[in-house]
Amino acid sequence: MSLSQQIAQFIASGIINGTIYALLGLGLVAIHSVTRVVNVAQGEFAAFGALLAVSLMAAGLPLPVSLVAAVAAAALLGGGIHRAAIRPVRNATPLVLLIITIAVHLALKGVLLLLWGTDPYTLRPFTVGPPIRILSAVLTRQSLWVISVTAVALIVLYLFFTKTIRGKSLRACAVNPTAARLVGIRVEWMGTLAWTIAGGLGGLAGVLITPLTLATYDMGLILGLKGFVGAVVVGMASYPWTVVACILFGIVESLGTGLISSNYRDAIAFGALIVVLLWRAIATLRVGWIVSEEVAQE
Amino acid sequence: MTQRLWLLGFIVVLIITPALVTGRVSLSIFIFVGLFSLIVIGLTLLAGHAGQVSLGQAAFYGIGAYISAITTLRLGLPPVLGVMLAVTGAAFIAYLIGAPIFFLRGHFLVLGTLGLNIVVDVVIRNVQGLTGGPTGLTGIPPLSVGRTIIAGDRAYYYLIWTLVLVALWLGRNLIHSRIGRALAAIRASEVAAATLGINPAFYKARMLALSAAFAGLAGALYVHYLGFVSPSPFAFNFSIDLLVMSVLGGIAYLPGAVLGTAVLTVLREVLRTIMPRLLGTGASAEYEIVVFGLLLALVVVLAPGGIWHWLAAVLRLDAGESLSAVSPLPPPGRRVGESGATLLRVEKLQKRFGGILAVRGLSFEVKQGEIYAIIGPNGAGKTTAFNLISGVLRPTSGEIVLRDRIITHLHPYDIAGLGVARTFQTPQVFSDFTVLNNVMMGLHRSLRTGFLGAMFGLGRREDARAASEAAGYLERVGMLDRAMDRAGALPFGAQRLLELSRALATQPALLLLDEPASGLSTTERRELVHLIRQIRESGVTVLLVEHDVSLVMGLADRVLVLNYGEQIAEGTPALVRADPRVIGAYLGDDEVAS
Numbered sequence: 001m002s003l004s005q006q007i008a009q010f011i012a013s014g015i016i017n018g019t020i021y022a023l024l025g026l027g028l029v030a031i032h033s034v035t036r037v038v039n040v041a042q043g044e045f046a047a048f049g050a051l052l053a054v055s056l057m058a059a060g061l062p063l064p065v066s067l068v069a070a071v072a073a074a075a076l077l078g079g080g081i082h083r084a085a086i087r088p089v090r091n092a093t094p095l096v097l098l099i100i101t102i103a104v105h106l107a108l109k110g111v112l113l114l115l116w117g118t119d120p121y122t123l124r125p126f127t128v129g130p131p132i133r134i135l136s137a138v139l140t141r142q143s144l145w146v147i148s149v150t151a152v153a154l155i156v157l158y159l160f161f162t163k164t165i166r167g168k169s170l171r172a173c174a175v176n177p178t179a180a181r182l183v184g185i186r187v188e189w190m191g192t193l194a195w196t197i198a199g200g201l202g203g204l205a206g207v208l209i210t211p212l213t214l215a216t217y218d219m220g221l222i223l224g225l226k227g228f229v230g231a232v233v234v235g236m237a238s239y240p241w242t243v244v245a246c247i248l249f250g251i252v253e254s255l256g257t258g259l260i261s262s263n264y265r266d267a268i269a270f271g272a273l274i275v276v277l278l279w280r281a282i283a284t285l286r287v288g289w290i291v292s293e294e295v296a297q298e
Numbered sequence: 299m300t301q302r303l304w305l306l307g308f309i310v311v312l313i314i315t316p317a318l319v320t321g322r323v324s325l326s327i328f329i330f331v332g333l334f335s336l337i338v339i340g341l342t343l344l345a346g347h348a349g350q351v352s353l354g355q356a357a358f359y360g361i362g363a364y365i366s367a368i369t370t371l372r373l374g375l376p377p378v379l380g381v382m383l384a385v386t387g388a389a390f391i392a393y394l395i396g397a398p399i400f401f402l403r404g405h406f407l408v409l410g411t412l413g414l415n416i417v418v419d420v421v422i423r424n425v426q427g428l429t430g431g432p433t434g435l436t437g438i439p440p441l442s443v444g445r446t447i448i449a450g451d452r453a454y455y456y457l458i459w460t461l462v463l464v465a466l467w468l469g470r471n472l473i474h475s476r477i478g479r480a481l482a483a484i485r486a487s488e489v490a491a492a493t494l495g496i497n498p499a500f501y502k503a504r505m506l507a508l509s510a511a512f513a514g515l516a517g518a519l520y521v522h523y524l525g526f527v528s529p530s531p532f533a534f535n536f537s538i539d540l541l542v543m544s545v546l547g548g549i550a551y552l553p554g555a556v557l558g559t560a561v562l563t564v565l566r567e568v569l570r571t572i573m574p575r576l577l578g579t580g581a582s583a584e585y586e587i588v589v590f591g592l593l594l595a596l597v598v599v600l601a602p603g604g605i606w607h608w609l610a611a612v613l614r615l616d617a618g619e620s621l622s623a624v625s626p627l628p629p630p631g632r633r634v635g636e637s638g639a640t641l642l643r644v645e646k647l648q649k650r651f652g653g654i655l656a657v658r659g660l661s662f663e664v665k666q667g668e669i670y671a672i673i674g675p676n677g678a679g680k681t682t683a684f685n686l687i688s689g690v691l692r693p694t695s696g697e698i699v700l701r702d703r704i705i706t707h708l709h710p711y712d713i714a715g716l717g718v719a720r721t722f723q724t725p726q727v728f729s730d731f732t733v734l735n736n737v738m739m740g741l742h743r744s745l746r747t748g749f750l751g752a753m754f755g756l757g758r759r760e761d762a763r764a765a766s767e768a769a770g771y772l773e774r775v776g777m778l779d780r781a782m783d784r785a786g787a788l789p790f791g792a793q794r795l796l797e798l799s800r801a802l803a804t805q806p807a808l809l810l811l812d813e814p815a816s817g818l819s820t821t822e823r824r825e826l827v828h829l830i831r832q833i834r835e836s837g838v839t840v841l842l843v844e845h846d847v848s849l850v851m852g853l854a855d856r857v858l859v860l861n862y863g864e865q866i867a868e869g870t871p872a873l874v875r876a877d878p879r880v881i882g883a884y885l886g887d888d889e890v891a892s
Contacts, residue, residue, distance in 0.1 A: 038405050089599055095349055098405050099545060099598050102353070106538065106591025113588065222416075228409055267420035270413035274395060277410045281398035 005136045010258040011251055012137035016212070017226075018250020019150045022243040023205035024227025026157070027078075027198030032236045033174035034194035037086060037097045041105035043224025045202025047112055049074040050215035053207045054121040063126065071203040078199020082192045105221065112217035120214035123207070142211045149208060153201070154243065161239070170194060222266065226253070229273045232280060300614065312459050316452050325451045327567065329523065331560050332458035333516045338543045338555040339465045340512030345541075346550040347473060348505035349485040350400070353537045354411025355513050357418040358388040360532025362514025364422060364429055367438050367521045372428075377441045381518040388514025389507040396506035400499035407506070415534045422529040434528030441522045454523045461519075462556065465512060468753040469552045472508075475752035476745050476761065481505065483728050483739050490726035493688055494804060495714035495743040504749055535587070539566075542590045545597050548604025557605055565589075626769035626778060629836075630805065637667040640701075641808055641839050642687070647696035649682050656682040658863040660696070664808070669830065669840045671850040674860035675883060680843040681723055683860070684812050687841075688720045689713040700808070715743060719806035723813045725793040727800070729786025733777060736785045736796055737768035740803025771799040775829065791822045795829075802833065809833065811842040815849050827853050847884070851875060859883065 024042055031039045049070045056066035085100055092100075125142040132139050161167040172180040173190040181187050205223065206215065213219075230246030249272065256268040319325050337355055345351050362384035370380040399410050422429045429435065441448040441457075448457060472478055483491040484498045491498060521527045539562065547558020566586060573585055597604060642664040649657040657679040664670045672680050685691040687698055689710035698706045705713050719740075727736050741764045747757030772778045775795045780788065785796060794814060801809060811830070815823050823846075830853060834840055844850045850857060851871040859867040859874055861883040867874050874880055 038409065040408070085595065085599070092602075093349075094405055095345070095351060096598055096602060098351055098408060099541070100595060102351075102408075102538070102541065103591050103595035103598060106587050107595060108591075110585065110588025110591050113585065225409065225412065225416075232406065232409070261424075263424045264420060267417045267424075270416045273413035274410055274417070277402070277406055277413075278395075278398045280406075281401040284401050 006258065007255070008135055008137040010254045012134070012139055012143070014251035014254030015247055016139075016143045016146050016250070017254060018230075018247035019146050020205045020209045020223070021226045021230055021250055022246035023150060023153070023201045023208075024224055025229075025231040025242045025246045026227075026239055027201040028224070028228055028231045029236055029239060029242050030170075030194045030201075031198045032231075034170060035082070035086060035097075035191045036094060037101060038228075039198065040098070040101040040224070041081070041108055041220070042198065042202055042227060043220030043222065044105055044108040044112070045074045045078060045199045045220070046206030046209070046223050047215065047217060047220040048077060048108065048206065049203025050123070050206030050210040050219070051112060051116045051121060051217065052203075053210065054123050054215060055116075057123065063124070067126075067207050070207050071200055074203020074206070075196045075200030078202070079192045079196035081199075082195035086195070087188060087191065109218060109220065116217050118217065120216045121210070122214050123210040125211040140212070142208075146208045146212070149204070153204060157197075157239070166193070222269075225273065226250075226269055229269070229276055232273075233276050235280065304613065309463070316455055325455055327563065329451060329455050329458055331556075331563050332455070332462050333520055333523075334540070334543065334563065335462045335556045335559045336458070336465055336516040336519075337513045337540055338547070338559045339462070339469055339552060340509030341540055341544045342547070342549060342552055342555040343469050343472070344505050344509040345544055346548075347478065347481045347485075348502045349481075350502055350506065351405065351408045351541065352411040352506065352509065353408050353534070353541065354413075354415040354418075355509065355540045356532045356534065356536035357411070357415040358392060358510040358513035359517040359520075359536070360418055360422060360529070361391060361510075362388045362517025363521045363527050363532065364517075365514070366518035367435050367527045368428060370522075371435055371438050377439055377522050378443060381441070381515065381522070384514045384518035385511045386514075388517070389511040392510030393503055393507040396503040397499065400502040400506075407502075412534065412537070415532075415537050419529060419533050422532065429529070432529060434526060436526040438521050438525050438527065440525065441519075448522075454519070458519055458523075461515070466552050466556070471755040472749070472753045473552070475755075475757055476742060476747050476764075477501070477749055477752045479731075479735060479739060480742060482731070483742075486728040486730060487726045489690060489710070490722070490728070491739070492710040493690065493714055493720050494739055494800070495711050496739075497709070497711040508749070538587075539590065542594050545594055546604055548606035549602075551604065551606040551610070554604050554606030557609070561605065562590075625766055626773045627763075627766040629767070629770050629774060629802070637665075639666045640664070641666045642841065643697075643699040644683075644687065645697045645699070647683065647686060647698065648694045649679070649686055649691065650694045655863050657686065657693075660860070660863075660865055662858050662865070662868060664839060664841050666839055667834065667837070668855040669834055669842070669853055670856050670858070671854035672841070672843045672858045672860060673845070673847055673850050676845075677862065678860040679863040680860055681812055682863075684720065684810055684843055687713075688718060688810060714804060717805070717807035718810065719801035719804045719808070720810035721794070721797045721801055721812055721814060723816065725790070725797045727785040727788070727793050727796050729784070731785050732781065733772065733783050733785050733788065733796055734765060734768050734781040737771050737800050737803050738764050740771070740800040741767060743804060768803060771803050774802075775799050790817050791819065794818065794826075798829070802838070806838060808839045808841060811840065811844075813843055813845055815844060815846045823849060 024046065027045070028039055028042050031037055052073055053066045053070035056069055057063060061069070081104055085104055086097065089096060089100065125140065126145045127141050129141050132141065132144065161171055169180065169185045170190050170193060172185060173187050177187050226249065227246060230249045231242045233245040233249070234241035252272060253265070253269050257265040260268065315328060316325055319328070337359055341352065341355050365387045366377070366380035366384040369375045369383055370377050395410055395414060396407065399407050423432050448454065480491065480496050480501055483496065484501060488498050543558040543562045544555060545558070546562055547556070548554030569586055569589060601608065640663050645661050647657055647660040648655065660683055672683065674680055682691065686693045689705070689708050689712070693706060696706070697704060700716055700718065703716065705716065728739065745757070745760055745764055747760055751757050769778060769781060772781055775798065777792065777795060777799070780792070785793065788796060798814070815826055818826060827849065830840055854871060856869060857871050857874045858865055859880045866879045866883060867877040
């Protein structure tokens with residue numbers, strides 16, 4: 001393979017990975033914007049969805065049913081965590097909420113370990129067939145599934161946020177919870193809804209990626225963190241830009257890994273995270289001390 | 299005094315422990331509890347007092363370990379120097395990361411340090427030439443001072459536990475100093491702290507560096523104690539263990555750090571004996587995380603104070619400050635200002651929030667020594683203008699000049715440093731502080747004790763003097779009898795007065811009062827007017843935003859009227875009162891207004 005072919009291949013696989021990160025990043029943005037929580041347990045939704053889909057398939061359910069059920073279960077898990085662990089202490093400081101999501105991350109990882117053990121699992125690709133050549137990159141059919149399913153999910157999400165009253169309420173809560181409460185929006189339910197959406201998106205990421213890699217009980221943290229990189233580049237605020245940032249991050253990671261060394265894959269990814277945080281910080285300094293308008297609204 | 303007794307008892311137990319345990323394994327557990335305690339003390343200072351969580355303490359521990367191992371083994375440096383390099387190296391790396399990240403004002407440190415932990419782990423494993431890769435390094439020399447070699451479990455036991463006690467002492471001094479008060483103020487209200495001249499990022503970054511220094515020290519001691527080092531103890535999982543230790547012991551309590559470390563280390567040993575019997579030998583070590591996760595969740599939700607909080611209640615260890623009587627010092631005399639010179643100039647100030655222009659083209663000048671008022675109906679952009687002047691918000695365009703200095707793009711703490719103090723529409727007192735300590739926060743900038751001095755307990759005399767000065771400010775507003783009350787328990791009007799005293803304690807040239815009369819009773823209003831006049835007499839220029847027109851008209855030298863972000867009139871109260879556009883804005887008469 002020539003270098004240009006290699007690079008095309010790296011970029012292609014970077015886009016696929018980036019798409020997965022985007023699903024996780026969107027969930028993080030949804031949770032952060034509505035409940036102001038940085039959810040360390042975001043990746044566990046992916047691990048849970050993936051492992052559940054594998055088990056449902058093994059139990060004899062057809063693939064589409066398994067996938068849908070796994071994603072739905074992950075969504076319920078997300079909403080359930082909000083009701084069980086976040087809502088009861090919603091007046092706690094951000095520090096306590098953060099520690100709770102770390103605890104949730106550990107507990108979920110532990111439960112996954114108890115249920116599925118340390119073995120890696122795989123899921124068969126959604127459709128069989130030879131890989132497809134696009135330009136000089138070779139893509140598996142599953143890769144195309146990843147991209148197209150994500151695209152559909154994004155369109156649904158866009159329509160939800162712009163066309164439905166629920167979606168608009170959710171955005172209202174993100175902008176100003178107090179004002180949202182005053183116009184009769186049940187902010188706490190919106191929090192549960194945001195966590196449910198985040199759970200579903202995480203589960204979707206899990207079932208989409210499993211045929212390409214493998215599903216293990218501890219796959220979540222790294223995936224979730226990579227979604228976080230993309231989300232924080234754009235300030236944990238914008239859904240569409242989170243997607244763009246995650247895909248770009250996927251490409252950078254893939255090129256870095258391919259051209260330097262695969263041993264350094266996570267070091268490159270999280271080195272990028274630190275660089276991004278520093279870059280955001282410097283940008284913040286330029287714009288002003290307080291980016292949000294919390295004080296202006298007092 | 300019971301506290302001293304308990305501490306003495308603890309030290310005695312520490313001293314005789316090696317004589318009581320037999321066999322190498324047992325004492326090494328005590329050594330590890332000590333080592334981990336050092337790291338957790340740092341984490342508790344960071345999380346409990348700077349309010350920031352790090353999931354990278356294992357990385358700083360590892361950085362310290364490898365710096366000391368590599369410099370002594372490969373460069374042949376004396377181990378003591380290696381330890382010092384380890385401490386400063388870990389602190390330096392932490393500071394480099396923390397200083398910028400803390401400007402993000404959220405909980406981004408947790409992800410940044412988590413990322414760092416993974417990067418450090420990968421780098422240690424892969425830069426084999428330097429670190430020995432996964433197998434690590436062996437033959438690291440033990441610590442030595444001159445010709446005395448420190449070797450053996452007992453020597454390290456006493457060394458490490460002495461350092462733990464020193465770390466506790468340093469941490470305790472720090473918490474009870476000017477620095478500790480500033481950290482508590484930042485946790486209570488970052489905005490209020492910043493307008494008193496405190497840069498939150500500066501303090502948090504130094505606390506992160508301090509916590510990394512403790513972790514680096516533990517790492518260096520670890521390698522010289524064992525004589526070898528490999529990457530596995532420094533992985534991300536250990537950072538989580540450390541956080542669990544800190545939360546379990548009580549995140550706000552330094553003794554809790556030692557307690558939590560001891561409990562969790564013992565618990566882990568117990569789990570490692572029990573788990574394989576219950577679940578088979580397979581992945582039993584992995585099941586620890588389930589237990590730790592649940593433990594963390596339970597403690598945070600059910601007993602956020604941790605074990606120490608509970609224990610302190612049972613043993614009646616009262617952490618309450620015993621404050622001796624404070625004799626108030628009169629506030630310093632009036633400063634001589636050139637009356638009539640321009641103190642503040644605001645030019646074509648604009649602020650846009652999304653589609654709304656909250657302040658449009660605001661221009662005015664405040665002269666030295668006057669009382670200048672901005673009035674206007676709700677939503678006129680008064681508070682936004684204040685936020686812009688005090689640096690809390692940054693204008694979309696326009697210029698703000700204080701004396702001859704452009705302050706448009708300065709941070710609130712820098713603007714405070716130039717002599718601008720402010721109050722808030724909703725009083726931002728530090729609720730958990732005493733009234734006296736609130737006012738002492740106003741004096742913060744005039745005190746000099748730094749981080750190191752504070753850690754070694756210097757600056758107590760300075761603090762005592764500051765307390766007297768603060769009492770002086772309280773006396774001036776008639777609140778001296780409440781000096782030891784909790785600020786959050788004060789009635790609304792008293793909180794306003796307290797906030798005002800705190801602002802005055804910064805000795806401002808310009809005092810910004812954001813709706814000082816709102817929520818006050820008629821009597822309180824009268825007192826307020828009197829007080830503001832007094833403040834002006836003492837040489838402070840006053841700029842106030844107010845809703846209450848009659849109060850302003852009787853108090854201000856000049857008045858500016860804002861309506862929907864636009865200024866519609868300026869001048870003496872009499873002049874403004876007669877202006878038809880002002881009448882229009884207040885009575886809603888469109889014809890007059892147009």
